[in-house]
Amino acid sequence: HSRLAVNHVPKASSTEHSRRAGRGMFGLAEQIRSESGLMTTVVAGMVVGAAEIPELRLIKRFKGQLTMLAVSVLFILLAADLSLASVVALGWGSVFTVLTLMFLVRPLNILLCTWNSQLNWQQKMFVSWVAPRGIVSASVSSLFAILLTQKGINGGDSIKALVFLTIMMTVFSQGLTARFVAQFLGITSSAAKGAVIVGSNPLSRLIGKIFKDRGESVVLIDTDEESCKQAETEGLQTYKSSALDTNVLQEAGLESVGTFLAMTKNGEVNLVLAQRAAEEFKPPRVLAVYPKSPQQKNQNSKDKVQQAFSTELNLKTWNQYLSDKQVKLGETVLKKLGFEFQKTHLQALIRSGELMPILIERQGSLQVLPATENWQPGDRIIYLLHDPKPKLLKRLSGSQQKGLTMERHPAVEEVPIPTVVLEADSEKIPTK
Known part of the structure; x- marks a missing residue:
């Protein structure tokens, strides 16, 4: 009965009830x-986090807002009671103490605490650099300073001054450099890997297998049981559920992956799913297969959601090609020599319906190709090429295969580029 009552609590009231209960x-x-009181609320939070509470994400978001507000106010109140003279009186020894904490004690602490975790070395390095904010130590040191002074014991103000010096040095140095350190280590949100794909069809399963072959996590979500079973037989993780359920998206790991792709057979549904995923989880890349010209959608929605693959895409047709084994999987690298001619050649194949680009690799990062992506020399384009050769001829030529293999195909690679253009482009490329 209590579970039933909780499920009937209005969503807007869940955060208010949580605050009152805490x-x-x-x-x-x-x-x-x-x-x-503090220990009680911490234990209560652990219990709530482990339980299956409806709208838990809303409660966590509300908790984050309260935490930011409380920490900001508490820092101001605690620092207002700090004497600058007590910090200066510590001398240079306190600075060397803080540097030891930053570059020796904290990294060793993080290393021990994350010894058997799933964090890679880049993530551990970043945590070692920016992990603690110091609010607990600031609060405790302020309390100790008051208690020690009340008992007539010297040193309370020095402890408090040293803690706040640590906070000031770490916030100033590490707060200003956190972004650059994350970029250097390659752990920014834009560098996140993996994908959550809504819709289990031949094309989505092919994309999922390409990602999986590179060692990236892929999860497919679909409401059709047979489609999910087909994906599982191909070695892909699936969820038989609706992507409108945020709990399912959270279980699928959307909070940590780099790409969300909605590609069911209904373009309008895809756009709605992608917009909701962008608002709720904010993954770095949100794409959807939807109609060619959704002018009826507002600009804000189009900024959040990118159109996948191509504006000329007919998903049903290409899924049928894949089912009938009438496609070839290919790759091509855009070259500096004759780049414009090569790009024009590919775009002509796309408009004719013979080719569909699906993925792009740039600087070692493989991503789903947005329809509006500006191609650059050096990009590696992975595509599907329509191969309407009759099945009998395929058997006679021995070209029928169980699975698709990535190759370079003459129809794409042989670009008619005038010699004059090649010579002009080669002159623009600096020689080493």
């Missing part, structure tokens, strides 16, 4: 035993 438990614990 304050109530804190006050009750303080009445029973002094200084026990």
Whole structure:
């Protein structure tokens, strides 16, 4: 009955109920035993996080907003009671102490705490650089300073001054450099890998297998049981559910992957799913297969969601080609010599319906190709090429295969480029 009652709590009220419950438990614990309120709320948070609470994501988001507000106010209140003279009185020894904490104690602490975790070395390095904010140590040191002063013990102000010096040095140095360190280590959100794909069809499964072959995590979501079983037989992780359920998207790992792709057979549904994923989870890349010219959509929605593959895409047709084994999987690299001619040649094949680009690799990062992507020399384009050769001829030529293999095809590679253009482009390329 309690579970049923919780499920019927309005979504807008869940965060307010959580706040009241937290304050109530804190006050009750303080009445029973002094200084026990904080531990009580921490344990309550652990219980709520482990339980299957409806709209848990809303509660976590609300908790994050409260945390930001409380930390900001608390820092101001604690720092207002700090004497600058007490910081200066510590001398240069305190600076060397803080540097030891930053470059020796903290990295060793993070290394031990993350020893058996799934974090890679880049993530551990970044955590070692920016992990603690110091609010707990600032609060405790302020409390100790007050208690020690009340008991007539010297040193309370020095402890507090050293803690705040640590906070000031780390916030100033690491706060200003966090972005550059993340970029250097390659762990920014734009560098996130993996994909969550909505819709299990021949094309989505092919894309999923390409990502998986590169060692990236891929999850497919579909409501059709047979489509999910087909994906599972091909070695792909699937969820038989609706992508409108944010709990399913969270279980699929959308909070940590780099790409969300909606490619069901309904373009309008794809756009709605992609917009919701962009608003709720904010992955770096959100794409959807939708009609050619969605002018009826507002500009804000189009900024959040990119159109996948090509404006000329007919998803049903290409899925049928894949089912009938009437396609070839290919790759091509855009060259500096004759780049414009090569790009024009590919775009002509796309407009004719003979070729569909699906993925792009740039600087070692493989991504789903947006329809509006500006191609650059050096880009590696992975595509599907329509191969309408009759099945009998395929058997006679021995070209029928169980699976698609990535190759370079003459129809794409042989670009008619005038010699004059090649000579002009070669003159523009600097020689080493």
